[in-house]
Structures are given as structure tokens and as C-alpha cells.
Amino acid sequence: MPLIYDYDFQSIFPLAVYKDDTCQRLLARAGIAHNIKGNYVALFRDPVTVAALWAAPDTVKAAVLKSDFGILLFEGESDSTRDKAEFIKKTLLEHAAQSISANWDDRTVKMAVFKxxxxxxxxxxxxxxxxxxxxxxxxxxxxxxxxAGVTEPFDVSQALDAMISDVVGRTAGGRPTPPTQTARPTPAPAPRISLRSIFGRWRQ
Incomplete structure (x- = not known):
């Protein structure tokens, strides 16, 4: 059975993060809204397709990543992203406290959040x-x-054809597309961020 290369847009900072008032204010100060284009990554929806991608040579995975697609499975805003959201909220709350105690200016806030x-x-x-x-x-x-397991090899050319076809279909048919505004950082020195823990129960 042919692989299905349908994809959707996964948020980098989940919606749950924006429901915290302190985090929302810090993100607004940094200029990162939930619905900006820069807060999304395109991911395939079918686990069989992702299984084939994981089994593909590293050069294939690198090509997909270089195209700014991801190689994980689309999760949406489901409970499975809770650990990720909690990690982000915890880090943003630490930044918010530091921004007050150290009197961070807007550029320092932006660079910390963008990092x-x-x-x-x-x-x-x-x-x-x-x-x-x-x-x-x-x-x-x-x-x-x-x-899901691997049923057949991941085909880069078929994936690209599907991506192009889907983009055309979204544009012509009024299907949802990622927002057009792009978040860009303002160059400035930033405080060091500790990333010792990666999203709690995420696979080690």
C-alpha cells in the first residue's frame, strides 16, 4: 500500500503555554504569538509514513529536515504534548522572574525567548x-x-510531489495554511539557558 504523505502544522510553543498569563505577557514582549508562521513545523500525519522515514538513510532524513519539514509524527494540541508545554512554561516563568530581578531590556528578553x-x-x-x-x-x-512498522521505503520524490500538490490545494481550495507573519529575533546578547532536562517524560 502506498505511503500517505499528508501533513499538518505542529506548533512549536503549544497553545497551553499561552494560557498562562505570565508566559503570555513574556511571549508578547518577545513578539511570538501562537499563530505566527514561525511557530509551526510541518509534520506528516500517518505513523506508517513516519516509520518509513525513520528507517530511511540519514541522507533522506537530512533532506527532509533541510526542507524545513520535521521527521516526527503530527500530534496537534493533544495531551501527548503536555510535558513539552510544562517544560516551556517552567523555563519562561524563570525568564520572567529574571527579567524583573535583572531588569532585562526588550532585546535581552527577545533573545532569551528566541533561544x-x-x-x-x-x-x-x-x-x-x-x-x-x-x-x-x-x-x-x-x-x-x-x-505502525515499515511497509515500504520512504520516497523523497513522492513526498515532494505530495507537498507541492498539497500547497497548491490549500491555496486554491481554501484549506488552512500556516500564518504568514514570521517571527525574527533582534540580535543582542542573551543570558545562558540551562537545558538539562528535555520535557520530563520524553524518551531518553
């Missing part, structure tokens, strides 16, 4: 691996992909 955002983008795309070389992901993604 966290870029790290979370790498996690959301599936760019980070553990010491065994396995892709870091949520337990839910791990279970779904492993259960």
Missing part, C-alpha cells in the same frame, strides 16, 4: 537524538510509529 524557541523547534522537528542515536520524541509518538 528557547529555536531549541524547541529542533525538538519539534525531530533533529535531536539521544546518546544511542535515537530520535528524541514523546512517548506517544514513539508508540505510534513503532506500532
Amino acid at each position: 528557547l524557541h529555536m531549541f524547541c523547534k529542533s525538538i519539534t522537528k525531530g533533529e535531536l537524538v539521544d546518546e544511542r542515536g535515537k530520535i528524541r520524541c514523546s512517548n506517544w509518538v514513539e508508540q505510534q510509529v513503532r506500532a
